[in-house]
Amino acid sequence: MDNQKNNQIREERRKEPRAYVIFVEYYLEQAPLLKISTFAKNISSNGIGILLAEDVKIDTTLFLKIHLLDGEKPIKVKARVIWIEASSFLSTKESKHFEAGLEYTDINDADQARILGYVVRVLNR
Numbered sequence: 001m002d003n004q005k006n007n008q009i010r011e012e013r014r015k016e017p018r019a020y021v022i023f024v025e026y027y028l029e030q031a032p033l034l035k036i037s038t039f040a041k042n043i044s045s046n047g048i049g050i051l052l053a054e055d056v057k058i059d060t061t062l063f064l065k066i067h068l069l070d071g072e073k074p075i076k077v078k079a080r081v082i083w084i085e086a087s088s089f090l091s092t093k094e095s096k097h098f099e100a101g102l103e104y105t106d107i108n109d110a111d112q113a114r115i116l117g118y119v120v121r122v123l124n125r
Contacts, residue, residue: 023067024050025074028060040066045116047079047103055098056081062102068118075114078106 022040027033041049048066056062059080066075079102087097104112 022048022069024048025065025067026050026052026062028056028062032063041099043068043115044119045112047082047101049099049101051087052084052098052100055086055096056084056100058082058084061105064102066115068115070114070118072114075107075111077104077111079104 022043023037024040025035025037027035036053038051038053041051043049043066048064050064059082062079062081064075064077064079066077068075082101082103084098084100087099
């Protein structure tokens with residue numbers, strides 16, 4: 001119940017509409033050679049929700065390469081973790097995964113507009 005309540009609270013705070021199923025590559029600031037592939041749960045022009053294979057601290061900086069399903073080149077952004085929780089979707093007894101909400105801290109205006117356009121197109125289908 002608490003988890004459902006937390007999700008509802010998080011939903012209400014979203015400032016922008018979201019689109020779903022985006023491929024993402026990321027790495028931590030302190031480990032730039034260790035690139036990890038994952039999926040986004042959702043995306044907006046302000047931030048992205050992704051699945052992580054590791055537990056990271058709030059305010060951790062991640063560098064992302066976002067592959068929108070639009071045939072264009074990937075978008076590179078810098079983002080910070082604003083929330084993280086264990087994933088009930090992917091976690092097993094042998095392997096723990098996490099869901100995290102990230103806020104972009106470095107994204108150019110053209111890429112931000114491209115993400116917004118992508119979200120609008122997906123939601124209008």
